[in-house]
Amino acid sequence: MGKILDYDEMNDILDSFDSNVIKKEKPIGYTYFGYPIDHFVYGHGKYHVIITGGTHSSELISNVFVIRFMEKLCNKEIDIDDDLYTIHFIPIVNPEGTIIVTSAIRSLIPRNVSDEEEQTYFLTYYRNSYIEGEYANKYGDRNYKLQQMMFRHATFDILDDKYKPLKDYLRKLFKENNLPKGCMINWSSNGRGVDLNSNIESSSFIDRVESGEKIYANFHLNNIRRDKLGPLGCPYLKKGEIEKENEALLKFYEKIKNNYDYIGSFIYHSCGNIVYYLGGAKVENPWTYLTKDDEENNYSVAKVYADKTGYKLDGLEIYTTMDSKLKSLFPVTLLVELGGVRATPLSQFMDNDIGPSLEFKRVYSNIINDNALAITETLPVMVKIYNEKNICDNCK
Ligand SMILES: [Zn+2]
Secondary structure (H helix, E strand, O other): OOOOOOHHHHHHHHHHOOOOOEEEOOOOEEOOOOOEEOOEEEOOOOEEEEEEEOOOOOOHHHHHHHHHHHHHHHOOOOOOOOOOEEEEEEOOOOHHHHHHHHHHHHOOOOOOOOHHHHHHHHHHHHHHHHHHHHHHHHHOOOOOOHHHHOOOOOOHHHOOHHHHHHHHHHHHHHHHOOOOOOHHHHOOOOOOOOOOOOOOOOOOHHHHHHOOOOOEOOHHHOOOEOOOOOOOOOOOOOOOOOOHHHHHHHHHHHHHHHHOEEEEEEEEEOOOOEEEOOOOEOOOOOOOOOOHHHHHHHHHHHHHHHHHHOOEEEOOEOOOOHHHHHHHHOOOEEEEEOOOOOOOOOHHHOOEOOOOOHHHEOHHHHHHHHHHHHHHHHHHHHHHHHHHHHHHHHHO
């Protein structure tokens, strides 16, 4: 079996876990088109942790990492004390987007592909995106994109009929917004075409969208508009409307924080090899006041994670994303960008021993192994910081 997992394969793996180790709970909510946002729990300990993947569905490695991590826990390849921790997993935050992007992938790359063949697709996709990045820089070219042309047969038509309402909506959206051919491979938004991370009251895009500005994505994606409903970046369908996925996520975080000893969370995106934490404020934080101590606590947790993975640390925040809201309201939350190579959804699955440069070497294996280790090493630090803070708060 190849390294790519499509939506059905993800669910098959998730449903196959031993329910004595990882238990499927009730979904935290449902999407607009009715897909469950599934929730799984490992352990029954005092300290609660949340781990999420796939906010941006084209960042497919983030779903796959979370699922493979759960699998390692189930197989006892990783040892996390289930008497001490309760870990909540939301491996597919954006089911509609994941259906769209993985259907696009399957239009070219079959399930039963050999490892070798699959790897050539990943490398070709990476190279094509790289070329388009160069063309965008050099010529400001917004024409066809080679990496999208690889997936030019991935139209709304390739969605299975069991996804009919979503399929019909996409048909309408492609027509109305004149979406570029092959762009389903870059689908980061939910099925309505709203980017969940931009779907926030303080999005910097709202004023620009309202003023009618044409806003394009960058580099090899510069033929995609962020001011219109589509593959990425668009902050809302109706101004002020919060998407069901975000509503469910916020409610879920609140529930865990209000009822248990919540010590932190890991939100997975891709790419950049960066660990983002809530650090010094450049502008006023709309959701919380961060003391110097809080800032240092966030840093110490993020530092352990960064040391284990070799990722860069970044604490700057401008509070324009859903994830910045989660980081502000639910300390200590880390946002991890998996993988140092650009070109989602495929390049993070490259797993060659040799390559034209170091960045190609074992991208996939390093992501899976380094981040699994980083979580296990970061959890005890989250507990320590949580307890120190609570003792302090109680003596005030
Ligand atoms: Zn992202």
